[in-house]
Amino acid sequence: MHDHRRLGRELDLFDTDPLAGAGLPYWLPDGAVVRHTLEEYVRDLERRAGYRHVYSPVLGKRELYEISGHWAHYSDDMFPPMDLGGEQVVLRPSLCPHHALIYRSRPHSYRELPLRIAELGGMYRSELSGVLGGLTRVRAIQLNDAHVFCTLDQAVEEAEAALRMIGEAHAALGIRPARHRLSLPGPGGKYVADPDLWRRASAMLREVLDRAGIAYEAVEGEAAFYGPKFDVQIADPAGRETTLSTVQIDLHQPERFDLRYTGPDGARHRPVMVHRSVIGSLERAVAHLLEVHAGAFPAWLAPVQIVVLPVSDTESEDAARLVERCLERGLRARSATSEEGTLGARVRAARLVPYQAVIGAREAAVDHVSLRLRDGRRLEAQPAEGVLHRVGGLVARRSVGLWDA
Numbered sequence: 001m002h003d004h005r006r007l008g009r010e011l012d013l014f015d016t017d018p019l020a021g022a023g024l025p026y027w028l029p030d031g032a033v034v035r036h037t038l039e040e041y042v043r044d045l046e047r048r049a050g051y052r053h054v055y056s057p058v059l060g061k062r063e064l065y066e067i068s069g070h071w072a073h074y075s076d077d078m079f080p081p082m083d084l085g086g087e088q089v090v091l092r093p094s095l096c097p098h099h100a101l102i103y104r105s106r107p108h109s110y111r112e113l114p115l116r117i118a119e120l121g122g123m124y125r126s127e128l129s130g131v132l133g134g135l136t137r138v139r140a141i142q143l144n145d146a147h148v149f150c151t152l153d154q155a156v157e158e159a160e161a162a163l164r165m166i167g168e169a170h171a172a173l174g175i176r177p178a179r180h181r182l183s184l185p186g187p188g189g190k191y192v193a194d195p196d197l198w199r200r201a202s203a204m205l206r207e208v209l210d211r212a213g214i215a216y217e218a219v220e221g222e223a224a225f226y227g228p229k230f231d232v233q234i235a236d237p238a239g240r241e242t243t244l245s246t247v248q249i250d251l252h253q254p255e256r257f258d259l260r261y262t263g264p265d266g267a268r269h270r271p272v273m274v275h276r277s278v279i280g281s282l283e284r285a286v287a288h289l290l291e292v293h294a295g296a297f298p299a300w301l302a303p304v305q306i307v308v309l310p311v312s313d314t315e316s317e318d319a320a321r322l323v324e325r326c327l328e329r330g331l332r333a334r335s336a337t338s339e340e341g342t343l344g345a346r347v348r349a350a351r352l353v354p355y356q357a358v359i360g361a362r363e364a365a366v367d368h369v370s371l372r373l374r375d376g377r378r379l380e381a382q383p384a385e386g387v388l389h390r391v392g393g394l395v396a397r398r399s400v401g402l403w404d405a
Ligand SMILES: [Zn+2]
Pocket: 094, 095, 096, 145, 146, 147, 275, 276
């Protein structure tokens, strides 16, 4: 495994500046492409699973986090409040309170449940030891988050569906979990005190994991302050574990926000909140993908998918035209001309690009390209149009294979 900080610098994906501060990286154009493509992948996955997306602000009044319980149980990790015209506003430590407000803003019938709300939104953590140059210890976090509001009966099924989604995404992205963890409360005042709610939520989560046949370790002291959670753990090159994906069953926040729905009996009932994240924070997900793939992202995620290499200056214009045709098809392409060195040097410099299309005099004459794949395969010269069509199809399907779907 490789260090994502070194790769991120080498590949011009992200950087930091002491003037912006530790733990506050910015994304360079190639890194922004990877992040954007990953975001679109997750949104697409969520849309197909019946989630609807919202936007909510990255800060809120202190009272909001007092109601949610963050202020009492989580304030050590929060930024200090800002005084604003007699009020205090806080950079949010999580998206849950805003989604509870969104749910509460309209009356709901049991017919609307399960109601699935998703957001790729910002949240903040007052990390004191932000490691400069990295994406894993950051103070500004872009989180892939969602909350399912549902009946008690539906909660197990919704949590199971979330588990399947996580598995599907990990397979598509090449993510290999280090282990699965059932995170339970430990001693101390970090957790809300309601033994009955904890017992019920933990029993439901265990049922979900047992039914899914997932082997897990139960660990005390790692729960969210409001409920138990199932965590998919990943490891960095040094073996340090962090949580990437998570599913939580929460009986606490629906009470705190007095969430309701009207049941078939006409009476008002309390929904359950299932919190889930498929790929966690975009920062951590990209760091992990970089390390897992050593910078050689699957073609659909790669910042540059095709590099066009004219053998000599004579084919420079043909190369420029081919790049344009790639861009028109939605493929990310650039040319590397002889100004960037010998053909051999350009091939080596583009070693992480999935496809290298070489155009010599013979290829240019008949609109062909000789294709080199990142894995070392070299294909016969063939019509450029056919290559673009095939690569376009593989990318659209988010294929892991470079040439065979
Ligand atoms: Zn949440």
